[in-house]
Amino acid sequence: MIEFLNVSKYFGRHKALDEVTIRIEDGATIGIVGPNGAGKTTLIRLLCGILNPSEGQILIGGKDLQKNSSEIKKIIGYLPEEPNLYERPTAGELLEYFGLLYGVPKDKINQKIDELLDLVGLSDRKDWAVSSFSKGMRQRLAISRALIHDPKIIVFDEPTMGLDPLTSKKIREFITTLKKEKTIILCTHYMYEAEQLCDKIAIIDKGKIKAYDTVQNLKDAYIKEKTFRIGLKEMKEELLNKISLTKNLRIEKIGKDYIILKTKSYKDLKYILEEEITYFEDLTPSLEEVFIKLVGSKND
Ligand SMILES: Nc1ncnc2c1ncn2[C@@H]1O[C@H](COP(=O)(O)OP(=O)(O)OP(=O)(O)O)[C@@H](O)[C@H]1O
Ligand SMILES: [Mg+2]
Known part of the structure; x- marks a missing residue:
């Protein structure tokens, strides 16, 4: 279980997150939606341990994230809003680098890389330099980077933003295959995507959680x-x-x-x-x- 307990985050005097309390069950797929600047990425970066809360506490499996951050980071895979990939290495080398960084055993890494590139449809690009990749290929490579250490929790910040409909569809299908075994937090501007993939949706506005429920319950309550x-x-x-x-x-x-x-x-x-x-x-x-x-x- 992931628990945000009265979490606030200030940037200077600006309160980007305002006393957020939310609980995410293991194995659930949760959508985070809200207007630009609502605090979605901030919430996600707190969860990934990239930012620290100004107030409140984040618990993962009952453990305080700040006190156990290096241990918890190992079980989280993160696809940032704008993935920053190294340009010079090949896709295979990039994944190897991150795999070793995250402690994937050396004798398992090649198999893992092949498996992931296959899953995201980039097997034939393994030996190509990242600099030669298109936007959609970069996104798929970034997704495999987020998964290289087989994390239990996966956090996607706008995984299909700016991609063509077919690539977006492939990514959504891929996320669906992950749903069975992972806890997924998915931030998106596409309501259709949230509706299709997520068990529950959190609607966030001006740093506050406005609603958090299943799509059906949200519709029943507001429509x-x-x-x-x-x-x-x-x-x-x-x-x-x-x-x-x-x-x-x-x-x-x-x-x-x-x-x-x-x-x-x-x-x-x-x-x-x-x-x-x-x-x-x-x-x-x-x-x-x-x-x-x-x-x-x-x-x-
Ligand atoms: N590092 C930072 N320094 C200062 N302010 C920040 C920082 N990161 C975010 N903010 C501010 O916090 C608020 C929430 O930003 P955040 O990036 O979380 O929004 P978002 O919901 O992800 O928006 P978008 O849909 O545009 O990605 C915004 O007002 C933003 O300007
Ligand atoms: Mg964002």
């Missing part, structure tokens, strides 16, 4: 009505009357062969679904709407 478009083979007057008499069910629009309905619960749709339906579309707002509701227009 009061679900919206559906239902295609009907036949628009029956009788059905429309029945809908308008049903409590909690509101017709928002009647089209030629469809209706848009708003309701608090799926249950209310029961008898409509007994009609001859041509299609069914859930138009209920996404996590993005929850985000906008919580951090809203207060930000410049």
